[in-house]
Amino acid sequence: MTVQTSTQAIEQFREAINHARNTGGKIAIEGSNTKSWYGDQPTGVALSTKSYSGIVDYQPEELVITARAGTPLSEVEQVLAQKNQMFAFEPPYFGTNATIGGMVACGLAGPGRAQAGNLRDFVLGADIMDGTGRVLSFGGKVMKNVAGYDVSRLIPGSMGTLALLLDVSIKVLPKPAASRTLCFELPQDRAIVQMNTWASQPLPISASAWIGKASQGLLFIRLAGANAAVEAATKKLQQEIHGTEMTPTQALSFWASLREQEHSFFQLAAGQSLWRFAVNPMSGPIDLPGETCLEWLGGQRWVKSSMTTSEAHALAAKHGGHATQFKGDRVAGTSVFTSLLDNPLTAPLNAVQKQLRAAFDPDGIFQTGRMP
Amino acid sequence: MNSIAPPPLLVRQQELVSALRPFLAEDALLWEPEDTIPYECDGLAAYRQMPLAVALPQTEEQVVQILKVCNKLNVPIVPRGAGTGLSGGAMPIAEGLVLSLAKFKKIINIDPIARTAIVQPGVRNLAISEAVAKHNLYYAPDPSSQIACSIGGNVSENSGGVHCLKYGLTLHNVLRVRAILISGEIVEFGGLAPDAPGLDMHAVFIGSEGMLAMVTEVPVKLVPKPQVAKVIMASFDDIGKGGQAVADIIAAGIIPAGLEMMDQPATRAVEEFVHAGYDINAATILLCESDGTPEEVEEEISKMSAVLKASGATHLEVSQTEAQRLQFWSGRKNAFPAAGRISPDYYCMDGTIPRRQISELLNRIKDMESKYNLRCMNVFHAGDGNMHPLILFNGADHDEWLRAEEFGSDILETCVELGGTITGEHGVGIEKINSMCVQFGEGERDIFWGVKEAFDPKRLLNPDKAIPTLNRCAEYGRMRISNGQLPHPEIERF
Numbered sequence: 001m002t003v004q005t006s007t008q009a010i011e012q013f014r015e016a017i018n019h020a021r022n023t024g025g026k027i028a029i030e031g032s033n034t035k036s037w038y039g040d041q042p043t044g045v046a047l048s049t050k051s052y053s054g055i056v057d058y059q060p061e062e063l064v065i066t067a068r069a070g071t072p073l074s075e076v077e078q079v080l081a082q083k084n085q086m087f088a089f090e091p092p093y094f095g096t097n098a099t100i101g102g103m104v105a106c107g108l109a110g111p112g113r114a115q116a117g118n119l120r121d122f123v124l125g126a127d128i129m130d131g132t133g134r135v136l137s138f139g140g141k142v143m144k145n146v147a148g149y150d151v152s153r154l155i156p157g158s159m160g161t162l163a164l165l166l167d168v169s170i171k172v173l174p175k176p177a178a179s180r181t182l183c184f185e186l187p188q189d190r191a192i193v194q195m196n197t198w199a200s201q202p203l204p205i206s207a208s209a210w211i212g213k214a215s216q217g218l219l220f221i222r223l224a225g226a227n228a229a230v231e232a233a234t235k236k237l238q239q240e241i242h243g244t245e246m247t248p249t250q251a252l253s254f255w256a257s258l259r260e261q262e263h264s265f266f267q268l269a270a271g272q273s274l275w276r277f278a279v280n281p282m283s284g285p286i287d288l289p290g291e292t293c294l295e296w297l298g299g300q301r302w303v304k305s306s307m308t309t310s311e312a313h314a315l316a317a318k319h320g321g322h323a324t325q326f327k328g329d330r331v332a333g334t335s336v337f338t339s340l341l342d343n344p345l346t347a348p349l350n351a352v353q354k355q356l357r358a359a360f361d362p363d364g365i366f367q368t369g370r371m372p
Numbered sequence: 373m374n375s376i377a378p379p380p381l382l383v384r385q386q387e388l389v390s391a392l393r394p395f396l397a398e399d400a401l402l403w404e405p406e407d408t409i410p411y412e413c414d415g416l417a418a419y420r421q422m423p424l425a426v427a428l429p430q431t432e433e434q435v436v437q438i439l440k441v442c443n444k445l446n447v448p449i450v451p452r453g454a455g456t457g458l459s460g461g462a463m464p465i466a467e468g469l470v471l472s473l474a475k476f477k478k479i480i481n482i483d484p485i486a487r488t489a490i491v492q493p494g495v496r497n498l499a500i501s502e503a504v505a506k507h508n509l510y511y512a513p514d515p516s517s518q519i520a521c522s523i524g525g526n527v528s529e530n531s532g533g534v535h536c537l538k539y540g541l542t543l544h545n546v547l548r549v550r551a552i553l554i555s556g557e558i559v560e561f562g563g564l565a566p567d568a569p570g571l572d573m574h575a576v577f578i579g580s581e582g583m584l585a586m587v588t589e590v591p592v593k594l595v596p597k598p599q600v601a602k603v604i605m606a607s608f609d610d611i612g613k614g615g616q617a618v619a620d621i622i623a624a625g626i627i628p629a630g631l632e633m634m635d636q637p638a639t640r641a642v643e644e645f646v647h648a649g650y651d652i653n654a655a656t657i658l659l660c661e662s663d664g665t666p667e668e669v670e671e672e673i674s675k676m677s678a679v680l681k682a683s684g685a686t687h688l689e690v691s692q693t694e695a696q697r698l699q700f701w702s703g704r705k706n707a708f709p710a711a712g713r714i715s716p717d718y719y720c721m722d723g724t725i726p727r728r729q730i731s732e733l734l735n736r737i738k739d740m741e742s743k744y745n746l747r748c749m750n751v752f753h754a755g756d757g758n759m760h761p762l763i764l765f766n767g768a769d770h771d772e773w774l775r776a777e778e779f780g781s782d783i784l785e786t787c788v789e790l791g792g793t794i795t796g797e798h799g800v801g802i803e804k805i806n807s808m809c810v811q812f813g814e815g816e817r818d819i820f821w822g823v824k825e826a827f828d829p830k831r832l833l834n835p836d837k838a839i840p841t842l843n844r845c846a847e848y849g850r851m852r853i854s855n856g857q858l859p860h861p862e863i864e865r866f
Contacts, residue, residue: 299566
């Protein structure tokens with residue numbers, strides 16, 4: 001029954017692709033539209049992956065789960081939790097109906113990212129439908145695989161502009177046995193150095209965040225792992241700097257509010273955008289008035305501001321990174337993302353990227369403008 | 373008029389050498405056979421080819437110029453690091469230039485707090501860990517050739533090692549790659565900042581076997597050295613039980629720092645060679661390592677011991693000192709030379725399979741030993757299902773070599789049939805190029821060529837490696853049909 005349905009769904013996808021090719025149209029792939037505010041405004045006819053849903057394979061002892069693009073993320077995470085496993089990159093939902101396909105296409109990760117790795121690091125294989133309607137299979141379900149180019153890892157973060165994701169195999173990890181969160185009062189510059197100093201020691205740090213104004217703020221450190229290790233690390237950190245510990249409930253809801261951007265920090269005033277600065281973690285504080293939220297040992301920084309795109313890009317470049325207008329009113333004719341052309345060392349890759357897209361999608365039906 | 377024209381290859385060589393000479397020092401450009409012969413093969417010595425010339429530049433600017441010259445003259449380039457690769461990826465091309473980055477040996481910068489080291493591609497894998505040891509940091513991927521292999525080669529192969537399950541592959545430990553396109557343009561993939569803009573070309577570049585661009589600088593991620601590490605050596609009287617124990621450990625929610633398995637032929641060969649203290653009466657042994665804080669390691673070792681006992685281990689021994697831990701590992705790390713001691717030659721395979729298929733594959737290999745009348749010993753990274761069967765043969769006997777090759781292909785295609793892949797960490801190179809026709813269909817290979825040409829439109833960088841052409845696969849298909857039937861007819865191909 002399910003097999004029958006998935007075959008039908010694939011046929012419908014192929015029909016939609018053929019129709020777009022024949023009419024010179026474009027296809028805007030969507031899941032549950034929980035993250036439709038993210039990225040540039042796409043053009044094209046919507047194609048939903050929701051008819052193509054279900055967990056295809058899950059062997060806990062293999063540490064891999066394979067699911068169809070339209071599968072709700074919540075369903076997958078529940079199944080993993082039953083076996084005490086998880087996606088260690090802690091994907092944000094931004095809406096209860098978020099799908100696996102949307103999660104992969106956006107390529108976003110939550111608090112665990114700095115230590116555990118990015119979403120794409122966990123992708124082991126993907127079945128896709130290319131722009132000519134071919135079903136192709138890359139990577140696999142094993143941990144180590146270097147046969148051919150790592151094409152399945154091109155899909156994360158491609159925002160549906162490269163190919164239609166059908167099935168994806170993702171590495172999972174056991175949930176840590178213990179987890180504790182400590183808070184320390186520190187100004188931003190000291191917090192950046194402090195969390196990186198701790199990260200350079202053999203401590204079971206699994207997440208970090210700092211929220212505040214330059215001279216005053218709170219540093220949050222999550223320790224996770226074996227009971228004994230978390231216990232010992234808690235003592236060590238508190239001996240170095242006086243800190244307080246959150247209750248397990250407080251901690252859980254704090255990290256979730258950060259991941260889902262439901263924390264009060266993320267409330268925008270009229271005219272403000274939420275800028276995401278992805279920078280060299282050790283670069284000093286971003287010199288702006290108002291509050292900042294740092295994650296990933298300082299590598300990801302959130303700023304609420306009405307600055308222009310070029311101001312944001314210039315500021316990010318100064319910190320060795322790039323900026324994205326994550327939330328807020330899109331400016332017509334301007335991408336929310338930093339372009340490859342903005343940096344002389346990535347500018348030649350713009351032509352390569354164009355050719356790459358053409359290899360997957362010669363008629364450009366997936367090139368909806370959702371990202372440059 | 374009556375003079376004999378020089379052979380075309382020599383003309384080509386003259387042309388190339390005179391174009392490169394103006395900007396390369398005398399000892400940085402080799403073309404006389406006595407100088408180029410050390411470059412005729414890499415770690416896969418069974419495949420050899422003399423190149424047209426060898427260039428050993430010292431600066432990035434020289435690499436840029438070399439690429440521009442080759443692009444203009446349409447001379448193919450074979451990039452080379454330390455030449456330790458096991459799949460013939462650095463095997464020269466008769467009409468091509470070998471571009472060695474052996475002189476790019478500088479460690480440019482170490483930042484202990486940011487936990488990064490910026491190194492040139494010719495820096496040896498182990499040299500990075502040695503250089504940062506004073507900061508209690510190390511570079512995690514540790515291929516068994518780490519004493520000699522270079523980080524540039526690691527990037528090209530996406531190398532692994534014995535600690536991948538917990539610490540990841542090269543992909544997960546290289547933050548950025550600075551490289552030069554065939555056009556001579558300098559580019560960067562990835563970055564110290566997370567999530568570089570655009571499509572994730574960093575992921576595609578790592579493991580691309582020198583076919584997309586030349587690496588000139590590699591910032592790597594460093595990891596804090598664990599305070600302690602201990603290893604359990606567990607014996608099993610049955611291979612199936614050993615394989616099951618691997619699955620049981622993972623199912624118990626433990627990610628060991630290392631999880632290795634060796635069968636009896638392997639432990640016996642190794643024990644004679646290095647006296648690692650292995651139980652040579654066991655059908656198979658497992659090495660399970662835990663690392664971290666002393667408290668963490670105690671907790672994990674006792675958990676793993678309980679699981680191993682429940683899975684039927686006949687004997688357990690936990691390393692009591694660092695010296696004993698290293699002794700246990702010395703056997704595993706010397707498995708390849710130990711094979712070399714008991715056989716004139718050995719052929720190392722590199723397939724990966726789902727963990728639950730370990731005993732199935734080992735049984736199939738047993739059958740193949742009689743089919744091809746050759747011995748095989750098995751060592752593998754059981755934690756991630758990456759197998760290294762070592763087929764023993766005598767290279768002086770051509771028929772034995774042909775059988776060894778057939779035996780190898782049979783193992784790889786069985787790995788594909790069991791839901792795995794033909795290569796986990798050694799790369800396809802020239803060696804497994806035919807098996808690529810079995811693992812991937814025409815559509816996938818078509819995309820691979822599309823990726824290749826997006827970076828290298830004239831197919832000049834390491835051509836004829838890693839990605840087979842349609843013609844090659846068609847030919848391989850014809851060759852492999854014996855008695856009117858393909859081996860593994862259940863696999864869809866071509």
